[in-house]
Amino acid sequence: MKTRFLNVMIGFLLPAAVACSTSQSATRPTTPAVTTISQARQDYLAGMEALREADYPKATDLLQRVARAPSYIVYAPLAKLRLADAAFFQDRFEEAMEGYRSFIETNQGDPNLHYAAFMLAKSAVKAQPSQFFMDPPADRRDQRRIRSSMAALMDFVERFPDSPYVDQALAMLHES
Numbered sequence: 001m002k003t004r005f006l007n008v009m010i011g012f013l014l015p016a017a018v019a020c021s022t023s024q025s026a027t028r029p030t031t032p033a034v035t036t037i038s039q040a041r042q043d044y045l046a047g048m049e050a051l052r053e054a055d056y057p058k059a060t061d062l063l064q065r066v067a068r069a070p071s072y073i074v075y076a077p078l079a080k081l082r083l084a085d086a087a088f089f090q091d092r093f094e095e096a097m098e099g100y101r102s103f104i105e106t107n108q109g110d111p112n113l114h115y116a117a118f119m120l121a122k123s124a125v126k127a128q129p130s131q132f133f134m135d136p137p138a139d140r141r142d143q144r145r146i147r148s149s150m151a152a153l154m155d156f157v158e159r160f161p162d163s164p165y166v167d168q169a170l171a172m173l174h175e176s
Contacts, residue, residue: 040066040075047082056086077107081116088119093127114156118165121156124149125172 047062063086066079084099100120104113128149153173157166 035069037073037075040069040073040079044075044079044082047079051082051086051089054089056090059086077103077110078112081112084116084119088123088126091126093123097123097127114160114163114165117156117160118163118169121149121152121169122172124152 043062043066047059047066050056050059050062060083063079063083066073066075067083069076069079080099081103084096084103087093087099088096097120100116100123103110103116104120107113107116110116128146150173153169156163156169157173160166
């Protein structure tokens with residue numbers, strides 16, 4: 001009796017387990033990371049073109065694919081930087097700040113470091129709430145965001161005095 005019960009249970013559970021395991025892998029969309037430098041270059045350039053054309057979903061898909069590439073592919077960190085740019089251009093400043101901050105932390109020797117630091121500061125400035133007539137006056141609002149954006153701008157100017165973005169950073173400092 002026990003063996004018959006076990007055979008019946010196995011007869012029911014085994015097909016269900018197989019069906020569950022195959023349905024999960026079939027429904028999970030996966031976009032593989034780029035594995036060759038030529039493929040990464042091609043996808044990165046296509047992502048840049050989509051970014052220029054303001055086709056942000058297409059650019060994000062292509063650049064994310066490149067960003068997941070192994071670290072030895074030189075386009076991977078550039079793709080991460082451009083993903084932050086895509087977020088910035090879509091006015092998602094908090095997400096852009098996180099992307100720029102991540103790029104700065106992981107790519108200290110990169111020649112685009114000054115650009116990422118400038119865009120981090122610019123995102124912090126843009127993330128400040130706009131002047132709305134129902135808001136309290138600026139002197140009565142929470143000043144932490146303003147102070148952090150000014151600190152980011154001053155840090156950028158101090159760390160990268162030769163950057164071509166210094167004039168823009170100084171102008172943003174004087175506007176704040």
